Amino acid sequence: MLAVARAALAGERQARIVLGAYLLSGTPGYRQAGVHIYAQELLRALARTGHALTALVSPTAKDNLSLSSDSALDIRPASRTTERPLSRILIEQIETPCVLRTLGAVLYHGLGFVAPLRAPCATVVSVMDLSFITQPQAHKLFNRTYLRLLSRSSCRQAARVITISEWTKRDVVQHFGIPPERVAAIPLGVDHGRFKPQAPGVIAAFRAKHGISDQAIFSLGSLEPRKNLPRLIEAFAELCSQAPDLARPGQSPAAPAQLFIGGNLAWKYGAVFARIKQLGLEGRVRLIGRVSDDDLPKWYGACAVTAYPSLYEGFGLPPLEAMACGAPVVTSNTSALPEVVGEAGLMVDPADVGALSAALRRVLTDAAMRAQMQTRSLDQARGFTWQNTAQRTLATYRHALGET
Numbered sequence: 001m002l003a004v005a006r007a008a009l010a011g012e013r014q015a016r017i018v019l020g021a022y023l024l025s026g027t028p029g030y031r032q033a034g035v036h037i038y039a040q041e042l043l044r045a046l047a048r049t050g051h052a053l054t055a056l057v058s059p060t061a062k063d064n065l066s067l068s069s070d071s072a073l074d075i076r077p078a079s080r081t082t083e084r085p086l087s088r089i090l091i092e093q094i095e096t097p098c099v100l101r102t103l104g105a106v107l108y109h110g111l112g113f114v115a116p117l118r119a120p121c122a123t124v125v126s127v128m129d130l131s132f133i134t135q136p137q138a139h140k141l142f143n144r145t146y147l148r149l150l151s152r153s154s155c156r157q158a159a160r161v162i163t164i165s166e167w168t169k170r171d172v173v174q175h176f177g178i179p180p181e182r183v184a185a186i187p188l189g190v191d192h193g194r195f196k197p198q199a200p201g202v203i204a205a206f207r208a209k210h211g212i213s214d215q216a217i218f219s220l221g222s223l224e225p226r227k228n229l230p231r232l233i234e235a236f237a238e239l240c241s242q243a244p245d246l247a248r249p250g251q252s253p254a255a256p257a258q259l260f261i262g263g264n265l266a267w268k269y270g271a272v273f274a275r276i277k278q279l280g281l282e283g284r285v286r287l288i289g290r291v292s293d294d295d296l297p298k299w300y301g302a303c304a305v306t307a308y309p310s311l312y313e314g315f316g317l318p319p320l321e322a323m324a325c326g327a328p329v330v331t332s333n334t335s336a337l338p339e340v341v342g343e344a345g346l347m348v349d350p351a352d353v354g355a356l357s358a359a360l361r362r363v364l365t366d367a368a369m370r371a372q373m374q375t376r377s378l379d380q381a382r383g384f385t386w387q388n389t390a391q392r393t394l395a396t397y398r399h400a401l402g403e404t
Contacts, residue, residue, distance in 0.1 A: 018054045018105045022082040023112035024061040039111045045390035047073035058082035113151040126162045129314025130171040159400035164315040165336035184396045189386035195324035198301040206298040215257040218303035220318040223269035228309045230275045235356035237279040262291040300325035305363040309350040316340045323377035330359045344380035
């Protein structure tokens, strides 16, 4: 087994490591978040290591990776789209085992919660979070039922399980009964080439283009219950009622505070629109929809603070991206978010509207605190890279194949 492991990681043709990246989406929308970003960035980082690996993807996503022409990563599209749940299940559980046999795979890594239950080789499974168990009300019935059944079985038969935080590792151990020594907590990274402080001129032009005031709050996340957006809107309403004309010390009164919410429509998002209307905030809360890759660092830099009061996260990429851009962050003190934000941001109980409103007000009104938070954000974000994620993933493959 050790010889096979070394051959696989050296890239020899007769011993392949295959990654199932079926949740890598080629369709713009809420699917291009979380696990999509994980699959995309991990595959790119693995490709840069020079190891000869094979990735199985949906036909609609095969061009998403933008790999260099000399990349050793072999991209193989499935026979049909995996964008639809039922189609993806058929591909994962029926087609994939046949492909693995044909390729002579020694290891299969399922990047999205599951692996083929009849895989002809050792398996590794990545688990983003167990919100479908701990927050079932926030998920569609079909999705949570499928994940509850297939993810538990996949993890129990896997040689190793990868989680993206210590928090999710504890959940996997507790809810799936997996021995902790078989679970590797490997944090996500951030693309520091893209997420970085923007030039003042770029930010000024972006603010002018989008009408962003000095007192703007930015939030990013798919519109679905777990993101806790109705409470963020309520906290913003409280902020506006208590300090309607927030201005930075030493300056003339700035434009009233604004809240910009970026993200695609996902599910059960009616309460977001309802709260905006009920609180009369149509003019001050703007739902800007999907944010382009080019614009996202500018939004983080143009707004005074990034708010991310999610109820539950297996990691929390938006706060990390915001910190890499030097943005102050206000987020939740729950789940994996403290692991990501550390001492750099302000953390509050996401169910406490008053605490969330007070934290946002502190950042908007205290210039010295804001400057300190910007420095701490950059320092905290430097510890997260996709290169580290890739190297630790390769080490997990070695453990799964018996090489220590």
